[in-house]
Amino acid sequence: MSLTRTSVDFVDADRVSVADRGFTYGDGLFETLRMVGGCAPLWSRHAQRLAEGCARLRISPPDMAAIHAEVLRLANGLDDAVARVTVTRGVGARGYAFSDDARPTVVVTVSSLVLDASAYAEGIVVRQCAMRLAVQPALAGMKHLNRLEQVLARAEWNTPDIAEGLMLDTEGHVVCATAANLFAVVAGRLVTPSVDRCGVAGVARAEVGAVREVAQVRLSLAALIEADEVFLTSAVRGILPVRVFATRSWQPGPVARALQAHWREIGLPLPTGSKDSDR
Amino acid sequence: MSLTRTSVDFVDADRVSVADRGFTYGDGLFETLRMVGGCAPLWSRHAQRLAEGCARLRISPPDMAAIHAEVLRLANGLDDAVARVTVTRGVGARGYAFSDDARPTVVVTVSSLVLDASAYAEGIVVRQCAMRLAVQPALAGMKHLNRLEQVLARAEWNTPDIAEGLMLDTEGHVVCATAANLFAVVAGRLVTPSVDRCGVAGVARAEVGAVREVAQVRLSLAALIEADEVFLTSAVRGILPVRVFATRSWQPGPVARALQAHWREIGLPLPTGSKDSDR
Structure with a gap:
């Protein structure tokens, strides 16, 4: 069984609101990155794509440096790991309409990884x-x-x-x-x-x-x-x-x-x- | 501010796992129904569509009678309300592949409603x-x-x-x-x-x-x-x-x-x- 560590909005947690638009409409983006020795060598490309996706979906851009730090924190001590970063439009009211100042939800999950x-x-x-x-x-x-x-x-x-x-x-x-x-x-x-x-x-x-x-x-x-x-x-x-x-x-x-x-x-x-x- | 009541898997709660496939991939279905005086007149049509959607997505069919009872429980005492029923493939491991015996997640949310x-x-x-x-x-x-x-x-x-x-x-x-x-x-x-x-x-x-x-x-x-x-x-x-x-x-x-x-x-x-x- 692989080890998994998860945080929601930079706090150790593994649940999100049922009103999160990621859950209600798939209204968000994610990145899946390989980590080696606690580092994410392609991080800058992931951060760039995530920022571009947020701009296209009009999701308020999250703090990319904070997300990078969070990924590193959760991967600390793991030789081989995979991190998933999910950014959603955040908690919303009923209906497809959204407010442009909605605060995005950031979920980071790091799991140990063995490749073939x-x-x-x-x-x-x-x-x-x-x-x-x-x-x-x-x-x-x-x-x-x-x-x-x-x-x-x-x-x-x-x-x-x-x-x-x-x-x-x-x-x-x-x-x-x-x-x-x-x-x-x-x-x-x-x-x-x-x-x-x-x-x-x-x-x-x-x-x-x-x-x-x-x-x-x-x-x-x-x-x-x-x-x-x-x-x-x-x-x-x-x-x-x-x-x-x-x-x-x-x-x-x-x-x-x-x-x-x-x-x-x-x-x-x-x-x-x-x-x-x-x- | 409208009143909202929520349950997850038939227990009062308002959060789901970040590993729920509804959150990770939008891997699920929903129904939004109008309730009047605690009843959902079009329930049978909602249940039929939900069952057909589960079959098409190969999501294990949830207990429709239990969902109906849950909707009624949460709408109890509300004259005009809207219920959202979300059924996802449930919690899954990393990756798009799923197990056919995954247990679906059922989220029911009822909110008071005023129509125009x-x-x-x-x-x-x-x-x-x-x-x-x-x-x-x-x-x-x-x-x-x-x-x-x-x-x-x-x-x-x-x-x-x-x-x-x-x-x-x-x-x-x-x-x-x-x-x-x-x-x-x-x-x-x-x-x-x-x-x-x-x-x-x-x-x-x-x-x-x-x-x-x-x-x-x-x-x-x-x-x-x-x-x-x-x-x-x-x-x-x-x-x-x-x-x-x-x-x-x-x-x-x-x-x-x-x-x-x-x-x-x-x-x-x-x-x-x-x-x-x-x-």
Whole structure:
């Protein structure tokens, strides 16, 4: 059983009001970050995305420095951990209307983490989900709390040998996995699906874009199947080569291997343990 | 200030776990019902929709009779009240995957209610929202907890003289208001937009369909503007004639008046008070 520590509005607690708009409407955002040795190497990217999401949803921006300090406080003494930061619009009255001066609720949860080393070394098996992502530019890119599409997609399989499911949008483009972004090397070019109409702009995806030239494209299934290399990215799970998808199989390729090395260099080492709860 | 009574899992309480999937992913459903003299006349329709939503989301069905009893318990002694019943997948581990035997969380909140009598007598002013509804058949019709589209739509105006905003889907069809369904009399025929691709299948909408012949259609803005009569329906607010929308104005029409009379007959009288919190 993994250790979990939780705070609500910077005080040790594990419950929120039933009138919190995060609970009543999914009216908020979250970040999930990997922590190593008590530090969160990609924190600045998480803070930036969270601030951008708050601006788009007109949620009063929380104190990012205080959230960072809280994450560090709860992760203190843990070698490998995952932190979830949830920011909601706060407690509200009945109805969709909100007051612009509502005080946001900040929930931080830190849990111990064991990642699956074999996923990094050998790659993962990925399936295609029947569940599609709706096209909604007003919400695209954000890691908001309206996640029923992902919940239903992840419910399509229950076999531990399948690590992830790829999701297409309602128009048939490949967008992402249920909880990871997707990259492919297509005709020698590193590409990732655009997330301006659906999908989440992942923090690991942004880190890849900062160190490699990446084209944001509309990606077809046919192009994906023909790719030279395919991998997933996740702030918690890092760089995951795709070994099998549909009729194709791949060996982990040079781009994924180089990015795994980069991940090590920025303080996110490959896991050395064996099996896990890697979602 | 309105009176509010709340229970969680049938015990007086007003907080839920931060690990509740309603809070982490909006993974649940809700019902909002009008109560008069301690009774909920449309309860059976609410219970049916809630059960159907649970089945579609694979949430273990809660005990509907126990929920009904809980709603009545909390509304005891209140003449006019609104109850919200929230059912989530319950507390879960990290990640989108869920266990089919998760125990659902049931939250019931009852608040005193004052409705706006003038809205019934004279009709309401309605605007058009810029925010569009994404097309997502897998979630359409359900009153689930992923409500950011409605939250953002409702945030487009802040003037008390506008009672509601109409929402179009991303393909341009008129679907509903932010928190009500829409009906129109077009060329002598009562129609309401289909909710098989987006929108909520409202309980009041179902009640109208049970007593009137209604065609479910894809409705264009042009057809709406040309309609002989337009009204909104809401389980809490009842039958609301639309007095002004865009370039058109209407008088409350005979269909809306007949349905208001039906509402009275089933135990949901028109409000006699004056102003309100009518959302």
